[in-house]
Amino acid sequence: MKPQQRNAARQLPPAVKPLLLALAATFALAACSVGPDYVRPQMDEAPVVFKEGQNWKPAQPRELTADGKWWEMFGDTQLNALVAQVDISNQNLALAEANFRSALALVQSSRAAYSPTLDASASATRSRSGSSSTSSSSSGSAGVRNSYAFALNASWEADIWGKVRRSVEASEASAQASAADLAAARLSAQAALAQNYLQLRVLDAEQKLFDDTVDAYQRSYQLTLNQYAAGVAAKSDVIQAQTQLKSAQAQALDNGVSRAQLEHAIALLVGKTPSTFSLPKAPLTAVAPPIPQGVPSMLLERRPDVAAAERRVAAANANIGVAKAAYFPSLTLSASGGYQNSSFADWFSLPGRVWSLGPQLAQNIFDGGARRAATAQAIASYDGTVAQYKQTVLTAFQSVEDNLAALRILEQEAVVQDEAVQSARQAVTLVLNQYRAGTVSYVNVVTAQATALSAERSALDILNRRMAASVLLATALGGGWDENSLADLAPLAEQSEAKAKELKDNAALR
Numbered sequence: 001m002k003p004q005q006r007n008a009a010r011q012l013p014p015a016v017k018p019l020l021l022a023l024a025a026t027f028a029l030a031a032c033s034v035g036p037d038y039v040r041p042q043m044d045e046a047p048v049v050f051k052e053g054q055n056w057k058p059a060q061p062r063e064l065t066a067d068g069k070w071w072e073m074f075g076d077t078q079l080n081a082l083v084a085q086v087d088i089s090n091q092n093l094a095l096a097e098a099n100f101r102s103a104l105a106l107v108q109s110s111r112a113a114y115s116p117t118l119d120a121s122a123s124a125t126r127s128r129s130g131s132s133s134t135s136s137s138s139s140g141s142a143g144v145r146n147s148y149a150f151a152l153n154a155s156w157e158a159d160i161w162g163k164v165r166r167s168v169e170a171s172e173a174s175a176q177a178s179a180a181d182l183a184a185a186r187l188s189a190q191a192a193l194a195q196n197y198l199q200l201r202v203l204d205a206e207q208k209l210f211d212d213t214v215d216a217y218q219r220s221y222q223l224t225l226n227q228y229a230a231g232v233a234a235k236s237d238v239i240q241a242q243t244q245l246k247s248a249q250a251q252a253l254d255n256g257v258s259r260a261q262l263e264h265a266i267a268l269l270v271g272k273t274p275s276t277f278s279l280p281k282a283p284l285t286a287v288a289p290p291i292p293q294g295v296p297s298m299l300l301e302r303r304p305d306v307a308a309a310e311r312r313v314a315a316a317n318a319n320i321g322v323a324k325a326a327y328f329p330s331l332t333l334s335a336s337g338g339y340q341n342s343s344f345a346d347w348f349s350l351p352g353r354v355w356s357l358g359p360q361l362a363q364n365i366f367d368g369g370a371r372r373a374a375t376a377q378a379i380a381s382y383d384g385t386v387a388q389y390k391q392t393v394l395t396a397f398q399s400v401e402d403n404l405a406a407l408r409i410l411e412q413e414a415v416v417q418d419e420a421v422q423s424a425r426q427a428v429t430l431v432l433n434q435y436r437a438g439t440v441s442y443v444n445v446v447t448a449q450a451t452a453l454s455a456e457r458s459a460l461d462i463l464n465r466r467m468a469a470s471v472l473l474a475t476a477l478g479g480g481w482d483e484n485s486l487a488d489l490a491p492l493a494e495q496s497e498a499k500a501k502e503l504k505d506n507a508a509l510r
Helices: 003-010 016-028 070-074 077-089 091-114 163-229 235-269 296-302 304-325 370-436 442-476 490-509
Strands: 117-128 144-158 330-341 353-362
Touching (some): 070 077, 070 163, 070 442, 077 091, 077 163, 091 163, 091 490, 163 235, 163 370, 163 442, 163 490, 235 442, 304 370
Antiparallel strands (some): 117 144, 144 330, 330 353
């Protein structure tokens, strides 16, 4: 050390030297972070391929993940327009976005602990002390005195053991989990809308089937009336034909109940009241698309619920470090300065200046096992989130396998059922001709027509199940979502803020 540096060091106020030593020790230990570093949990037996997908021709993942609009694969413009309204008006999404913004605020709150705090205070008091019998004062009582004080107080707790860093790490992971929850809520709403809409269109097709059936039964009823009038048919044939006609009309009416309920469910998903929303009947134009399945490991990147569970594991891991940091002493650096005087006119005069500066080292000696219990609780919470993460992954594998199997089997079933429909239609034509010729009774006609109607309805039911399985498989594969979107939450935060502002403006206009 040079002579001038030694002289400058000697001139430092006594209170500053320990502060500088504390700062030096703080920066030396600043790289410490207690608690385990995070490692993503590994699945014990993650499959290499999907069992149900081994014989399927794999599609390119970009077919599903190009823009995340998986519902466009059905080729229905009305469905595309309805799904677009989910982001705008669905209240469950609004709740998820509010939770996400709350999680981002907690991140900012955690990061604020890196910075020092600065407080200002000002006071003016007037006091009088009581008299004292032992006082040697000639007056026998103390005087009235004024006191005016103004101070700035600064303090900063050094993050020696990484408590703040672990807290920030935990809050950031929780915010990422909340962002994934938002994506999962959006995907769930989109899937529910697609399922309801496609089922409604199947009901429209079924309603057309009922209408055509009622027309056919009406013609059969008229035929029996003509046959009865000609004396070649019994009264029982007329009654059977009429019974069959009325039953078909009743089924056609009952179909409207399910359609109305689906329409109301769609209204709720797009954030509208059922009384202000309606979907006119239209033919089913959507087709079950080929779904790219990829490999099982892609589920860990493409399903938002899996990503949310994994981020909660990371947050729980960081909280272990926060709990363990409580075992170590805390170092707080504080400084204050201001003015204090008994005269208001001389309040801010130089003689009234006061200041203090110095470090404070604090260590909890005994807490009755509170820190040990907090650490045990943090470890148990971590173990629980790991189990939940693994269960979420296993459930994701099951969901994909279930819907791959459903699509494979239903495709085979649809081929067989279509053949049954064609045969039933031919049987109706043949039996009607035989009845007109008087070679069979009307019971044969009723049986053939009932069989045909049942076959037609079964074919529509299989189509509905294939559509539902296609939607469920698309969502089971993540719907085109990618966990890389969690790396930078700023764009998601801007979208949520813009959405919140839009909702606020709309509420003000109403």
